[in-house]
Amino acid sequence: MTSPRPVPPHFRKPLLETPFSERARELQQNDHFVAWAGYSTVDVFTTVEQEYFAVRNATTLYDLTPMVKYRITGPDAERFLNRLVTRDVRRLKAGRVSYVVWCNDAGHIIDDGTIFRLGAQDFRVCTAERQLDWFADSALGFDVAIEEVTSEIAALAVQGPTSCFVLKRFGLAGLERLRPFELAEFTVGGRPLMASRTGFTGDLGYELWMRPEHALAVWDELLAAGQTRGIRPIGSQALNMARIEAGFLLPNVDFVSAEHTIRVHRERTPLELGLGWLVEFDKPHFNGRRALLAQRERGLERLLVGLDVAGNKPAHNALLYAEAAGRREVGSVTSAMWSPTCKRNIALAIIEAPYFALGTTVWADIYLNRELVWERRMAAAQVVERPFFAPERRRATPPADR
Amino acid sequence: MSAAAASWDAIVVGAGHNGLVCAATLARGGRRVLVLEAGATVGGCAVTREFAPGFRVSAGAHLLHQMPAGLIAELGLAAHGLEYAASALPTTALAADGEPLEIGDLTALARRSAADARAWPLFTARLGRFARLLRRLLDAPAPRLGSDAWSDRLALGELGLRLRLLGRRDMRELLRIIGMNAYDLVCDEFELPALQGALGLDAVLGSNFGPRAPGTVLTLLYRLAAESAAGPRALAQPRGGMGALSAALSRAATAAGAVIRTSAPVARIAVRDDRAGGVVLESGEELAAPCVLSSADAKTTFLRLLGTEHLDTGFVRRVDHFRCRGVAARLHLALDRLPAFRTRAPAALGGRLLVAPSADYLERAWNHSKYQQWSAEPALEITIPTVHDPALAPAGRHVLSATVQYAPYAAEGGWQSQKPRFLEALYGVLEAHAPGLRSSVLAAELLTPADLEREFRVTGGHWHHGDLAFDQFYMVRPVPGAAQHATPLAGLYLCGASCHPGGGVMGIAGRNAARRVLAEVRR
Numbered sequence: 001m002t003s004p005r006p007v008p009p010h011f012r013k014p015l016l017e018t019p020f021s022e023r024a025r026e027l028q029q030n031d032h033f034v035a036w037a038g039y040s041t042v043d044v045f046t047t048v049e050q051e052y053f054a055v056r057n058a059t060t061l062y063d064l065t066p067m068v069k070y071r072i073t074g075p076d077a078e079r080f081l082n083r084l085v086t087r088d089v090r091r092l093k094a095g096r097v098s099y100v101v102w103c104n105d106a107g108h109i110i111d112d113g114t115i116f117r118l119g120a121q122d123f124r125v126c127t128a129e130r131q132l133d134w135f136a137d138s139a140l141g142f143d144v145a146i147e148e149v150t151s152e153i154a155a156l157a158v159q160g161p162t163s164c165f166v167l168k169r170f171g172l173a174g175l176e177r178l179r180p181f182e183l184a185e186f187t188v189g190g191r192p193l194m195a196s197r198t199g200f201t202g203d204l205g206y207e208l209w210m211r212p213e214h215a216l217a218v219w220d221e222l223l224a225a226g227q228t229r230g231i232r233p234i235g236s237q238a239l240n241m242a243r244i245e246a247g248f249l250l251p252n253v254d255f256v257s258a259e260h261t262i263r264v265h266r267e268r269t270p271l272e273l274g275l276g277w278l279v280e281f282d283k284p285h286f287n288g289r290r291a292l293l294a295q296r297e298r299g300l301e302r303l304l305v306g307l308d309v310a311g312n313k314p315a316h317n318a319l320l321y322a323e324a325a326g327r328r329e330v331g332s333v334t335s336a337m338w339s340p341t342c343k344r345n346i347a348l349a350i351i352e353a354p355y356f357a358l359g360t361t362v363w364a365d366i367y368l369n370r371e372l373v374w375e376r377r378m379a380a381a382q383v384v385e386r387p388f389f390a391p392e393r394r395r396a397t398p399p400a401d402r
Numbered sequence: 403m404s405a406a407a408a409s410w411d412a413i414v415v416g417a418g419h420n421g422l423v424c425a426a427t428l429a430r431g432g433r434r435v436l437v438l439e440a441g442a443t444v445g446g447c448a449v450t451r452e453f454a455p456g457f458r459v460s461a462g463a464h465l466l467h468q469m470p471a472g473l474i475a476e477l478g479l480a481a482h483g484l485e486y487a488a489s490a491l492p493t494t495a496l497a498a499d500g501e502p503l504e505i506g507d508l509t510a511l512a513r514r515s516a517a518d519a520r521a522w523p524l525f526t527a528r529l530g531r532f533a534r535l536l537r538r539l540l541d542a543p544a545p546r547l548g549s550d551a552w553s554d555r556l557a558l559g560e561l562g563l564r565l566r567l568l569g570r571r572d573m574r575e576l577l578r579i580i581g582m583n584a585y586d587l588v589c590d591e592f593e594l595p596a597l598q599g600a601l602g603l604d605a606v607l608g609s610n611f612g613p614r615a616p617g618t619v620l621t622l623l624y625r626l627a628a629e630s631a632a633g634p635r636a637l638a639q640p641r642g643g644m645g646a647l648s649a650a651l652s653r654a655a656t657a658a659g660a661v662i663r664t665s666a667p668v669a670r671i672a673v674r675d676d677r678a679g680g681v682v683l684e685s686g687e688e689l690a691a692p693c694v695l696s697s698a699d700a701k702t703t704f705l706r707l708l709g710t711e712h713l714d715t716g717f718v719r720r721v722d723h724f725r726c727r728g729v730a731a732r733l734h735l736a737l738d739r740l741p742a743f744r745t746r747a748p749a750a751l752g753g754r755l756l757v758a759p760s761a762d763y764l765e766r767a768w769n770h771s772k773y774q775q776w777s778a779e780p781a782l783e784i785t786i787p788t789v790h791d792p793a794l795a796p797a798g799r800h801v802l803s804a805t806v807q808y809a810p811y812a813a814e815g816g817w818q819s820q821k822p823r824f825l826e827a828l829y830g831v832l833e834a835h836a837p838g839l840r841s842s843v844l845a846a847e848l849l850t851p852a853d854l855e856r857e858f859r860v861t862g863g864h865w866h867h868g869d870l871a872f873d874q875f876y877m878v879r880p881v882p883g884a885a886q887h888a889t890p891l892a893g894l895y896l897c898g899a900s901c902h903p904g905g906g907v908m909g910i911a912g913r914n915a916a917r918r919v920l921a922e923v924r925r
Contacts, residue, residue: 083711105714105883105890137719141710285676287714290890 015040018065019154019215027233034236037129037150039066042235049340051238055201056341058230059160061222062239064207065215068130069153072123074144081115081123084138086270086292088283092117097181097198101270101278102134103288107295108258108267110134111251114198116183124149128251134259138287154215158222159205159242161391164399166226167195167206175206176398191217200239202246204393244335245342247306247387249273254304254334254348271295272350273304274386302331303356306386307347309364310379314338315347318364322355324378330355330362339388346388347381358383410436410691412919413681414660415668415707416859416898418446419469420912421697422651422662424897426477427916428695429658436689437660438681440667440859443645444652446697447858447865448907450645454845456796457736460644461849462858463865464785464803465491465754467637468628468906469647470541473913477654484650487791489638492753494745495600498834502745503596510746511597518592525591529626532576535564536627540903543886543914544877581872584618585761595760603758603781607805608865608905610729612768613761617871624870628906637754639790644907651909671696671708671894678893681707695915697898699860699867700724700880708891717890720881724900725874728851728863729771731809733782733828735802736795736845741786741836752789757782757831764807771808776824780831781807799844804828811851811862821848866905867898876902887915888922895919 016039018024024042034043041063045051054060072081082089085100092098094117101112113127125131135146158167167175171188172195178184183196191214199205210218223231243250251257255268269292270279279292309315314336322328331351339346347364355362359382366377393399414425417439425437443449447462474484493505504510506526512519538560545557565573579587584605588598602613605622612618629636640646652662669684671694680690696703704713704721713721745751758764758781767777788800795801806828813820825848832839851863860867868874877885880900887895897915899905 079711084715105716134715137722138715140715140718140722141705285712287716290676290714 016151018063019212020063020065020156020219023216023219024063024233028235032235036236037066037068041066042233044235044237045233048235048237048241051232051234052241052340054230054232054234055160055203055238055242057161058232059158059163059166059226060232060234060238061219062157062159062234064155064157065153066150067155068127068148069150069155070125070127070131070135071147071149072125072135072144073121073147074142075121076142077121077123077144080139080142080144081125082284083142083286084135085115086279086286086288088280089115090283094119095183097183097196099278101275103270103292104258105288105291106258106267107269107271107288107291108261109255109270109273110257110259112249116196129257152212154210154212156208156210156215156218156222157199157201157205158208159199159201159203161204161393161400162226162229162402163205165402166222166229166231168401170222170225176401178206179397180395189217189221193218200246200248201242202248202387202389202394203242203391204396204399241337241339244337244346244348245339245387245389247348249275249304249348250335268304268350269295272300272302300353300356302350302352304334304348304350305356305358305383306388307333307349307362307364307381308384309336309345309347309366309381311377312338312345313366313368313377313379314345315364315366315379315381318347318366320349320351320355320381321363321365321378324363324380326363326365326378333364342388344388348386349381351383356383358385410434410680410689412436412693412695413438413689413691414695414697414897415671415681415703416440416446416697417444417648417652417662417664418697418898419448419648419651419907419909420898421446421695422648422655423473423477423909423912424695424697424916425660425662426651426655426658427913428919429655429660431916431920433920435655435660436691437655437662438666438668438683438689439662439664442665443648444662444664445645445648447860448644448648450643450794453734453847454736457734457799457801457845458643458794459734459801459803460787461732461734462854463644463907464787464805465637466632466640466644466647466907468625468632468908470631470908470910471633471635472631473909477651479647479650479654482650482653482657484647485641486635487639487641487787488752489635491637491639492747492750493600493637493756494750494753495596495756495758496743496745496835497596497759500596502743502750503594503600504746504750505597505600511594515592515594518594518597521591528572528575529623530630531568531572532623533626533630535568535576536623537631538564539876540624540627540631540908541910543918544879544902546886547877579619580623581616582619583614583616584622585613585765587619587622588613588761595762598761599758599763599781600756602761602764603756603783603807606764606768606807607783608730609869610725610727610771610864611869611871612765614765620872620875621870624904625906628903628908639785639787641791643787643791643794647907668707671703673708673712673891676712676892678891693893693895693919695895695897695919697912699726699864699898700884700896700900701726701861702859703896703900704884704889708894713890717881717883720883724868724880725871726860726862726864726868727811728854728860728865729768729808729810730865731806731824731851732847732849732854733802733804733806734847734849735804735843737800737802737839737842738844739798739842740789740800741802741832741839741842743784743836751786753785755782755784755786757784757835768808771810774810774812774814776810776813776820776827777808778827780809780828782828782831809850811855813850817850817852821850824848824850864905867900868904870904875904879904887918
């Protein structure tokens with residue numbers, strides 16, 4: 001009889017490994033890891049530029065297992081979710097996915113995520129942060145079961161213009177018929193696998209959901225299938241560049257969850273984040289509805305917008321002013337980058353009324369560290385439409401077969 | 403049904419005393435009011451009913467001591483038939499093996515303790531001043547914190563001003579004791595265990611506290627404040643029991659134009675366009691009104707009648723956490739003769755008899771209930787209503803009515819098996835104070851908090867709808883977001899004991915809710 005392998009106590013190794021970690025550790029070259037929701041994940045495999053360009057020109061693998069996942073089931077599952085989130089879940093058909101936010105009583109965002117409708121009474125909710133307490137409290141009066149399934153599902157994002165081709169070669173026959181925000185079940189080499197046409201890059205792409213024990217085999221077969229299409233794994237930094245171009249928001253970067261804010265006016269409502277299209281006032285009551293209605297009546301005091309900044313120096317953390325002289329402060333930048341694809345210096349920023357109106361010019365106070373000497377630039381920044389980058393191929397069904 | 407087509411301006415859910423006061427006030431303000439009561443009779447916890455053939459008792463509250471004299475006059479309850487069998491009843495602290503102590507009798511007190519006799523007048527005068535300040539607070543709706551409204555600022559400002567006007571010494575003393583526990587206060591002030599126990603019992607009656615629980619000085623002051631508003635009649639016994647008060651309230655409401663329907667249980671509050679639009683009865687009948695006032699407790703109103711799907715999670719969480727675990731039971735005995743309690747004056751038998759021989763006794767009694775056990779030696783507030791109102795029992799017979807603490811809501815082992823044992827314990831205590839009582843019992847009824855919950859439809863069987871504690875008090879009672887009668891749902895108001903100023907047969911919550919509706923909802 002052999003004794004079971006001793007498991008080190010959690011305090012010896014507080015960060016978990018994902019089912020893909022073994023391969024990721026072999027391929028990464030920089031020892032550049034980052035903790036994400038209790039897991040150790042790769043921040044950069046080779047160079048950020050190489051990985052970013054693979055997102056826009058080839059196919060990329062991104063391990064999103066640490067994303068928190070809940071399974072919500074029961075006779076009241078739909079009613080429960082419909083009261084929880086601001087979008088109308090009744091209209092979400094089985095086999096489809098919806099991007100949602102949920103708010104507290106004051107209409108302030110707690111988190112954003114996606115709802116996968118797997119059946120009439122069966123949903124998966126993916127969230128940025130753990131939500132069990134909020135979900136459990138929200139379940140009072142509803143006949144639902146809520147279960148965290150984060151570690152039971154290995155998840156891999158396969159994104160890029162050649163991703164459909166690679167996945168078909170991998171074995172997902174008929175994948176080209178999958179429209180954005182649809183999901184489908186497949187079996188590849190005897191392994192069940194779910195694919196959804198979702199992602200965080202704003203490009204053509206899919207997310208694969210599988211059992212953890214199949215993770216390494218799927219990874220290996222995908223890399224083999226994508227060899228002629230420049231497939232490579234990417235880390236969180238490259239993904240972050242892609243999501244800024246796509247205009248997607250990152251919790252704790254572009255907004256802070258209302259559950260974590262301490263200072264007043266640091267919370268954000270979906271209306272203030274430009275997510276008004278996610279708020280469906282004509283559905284039955286949902287958390288924060290009355291507060292959001294009142295805010296709509298009052299008008300917005302601030303709004304998250306896209307900025308086109310003059311020059312090519314990213315406006316990281318820049319304060320924004322109403323005039324070049326920098327007297328009246330009107331907001332600040334939450335995310336910024338030079339966009340290699342758009343060839344524009346872009347940023348996401350939260351700006352006070354009335355300076356958030358489209359076309360308004362504000363001034364970004366940019367600090368540059370030039371060989372340890374700080375220089376300051378006041379750059380004009382214009383409020384522009386988001387997303388900055390939205391290629392046709394992101395929606396095309398079927399996608400290009402190449 | 404549109405609100406305009408409704409035949410009612412307002413529907414009041416529940417015909418307890420608060421519901422009836424609310425309906426009467428609304429009707430007097432010219433509104434068309436319908437009161438819906440689930441039970442067969444009006445009154446809620448203020449009710450007289452038969453518990454053994456020929457024996458009747460006030461099955462919930464058994465004394466009228468907190469309803470403001472002004473409210474009784476305003477509603478003309480005397481003209482509507484409210485009479486008193488007795489008022490200004492004395493209170494006697496019983497002692498199993500010693501001399502009973504009539505509270506407030508200075509001569510008797512001086513014989514037992516010269517120090518306590520000196521301290522008593524000073525203590526009651528000081529607490530009386532505090533009670534008068536709190537009385538103002540009790541009477542008006544609670545202001546909102548963090549509000550820009552002048553009325554809220556004014557109310558808070560007035561509270562501060564009145565506190566200052568107490569003078570430096572009194573203000574400091576009030577602020578020193580207000581958060582304290584009753585045990586420390588009464589033991590600091592007095593040396594006689596009987597006096598400590600009697601005051602301690604008044605501080606915790608009906609609440610899930612022992613006298614050592616923080617905030618029990620507040621509950622004591624609160625009781626004194628309500629009694630001071632009730633005026634010299636305080637501690638009164640309506641003729642015909644507490645049901646007679648409800649009957650008078652019912653007549654007052656009806657005379658003003660309100661319609662009262664009994665045996666009409668409300669199944670749910672109807673919501674239309676994110677507003678209360680009326681109610682649906684358990685029979686399926688729909689009744690429309692632009693305004694619904696619920697005198698049911700907060701949990702019943704929000705979690706059961708309205709439903710969490712119409713409310714936000716944070717609010718629901720607060721309502722769910724509202725503490726309303728009742729620990730007071732009711733004991734009703736039909737007796738073939740007047741029990742032989744050892745009191746000094748015969749008149750005392752007609753008053754309030756307390757079994758709480760010391761503050762430690764009370765605290766020990768509470769300990770059991772913390773662990774889902776009933777007190778082996780319970781504390782009791784006893785009245786023998788037939789002394790002043792013989793009509794409640796057959797000629798020559800008597801009724802003993804007692805509020806008993808502590809009985810947990812859910813007893814370890816289940817009440818089914820524990821109730822006979824708890825009754826035995828109660829007989830043991832009673833027999834020690836009134837030898838021979840056991841043999842005079844013709845019938846007995848013991849209502850645990852679970853029974854009270856069923857009979858009175860109050861979540862947890864809690865007398866006051868919920869503990870009166872700093873976090874469930876005044877501007878946060880029952881919970882922030884519903885503490886000024888209005889609720890998150892437009893058109894729905896709370897008008898029962900879950901609101902400020904809370905439990906006890908006061909009627910203030912009902913009146914204030916009605917005034918609020920009269921002021922803000924146009925017809």
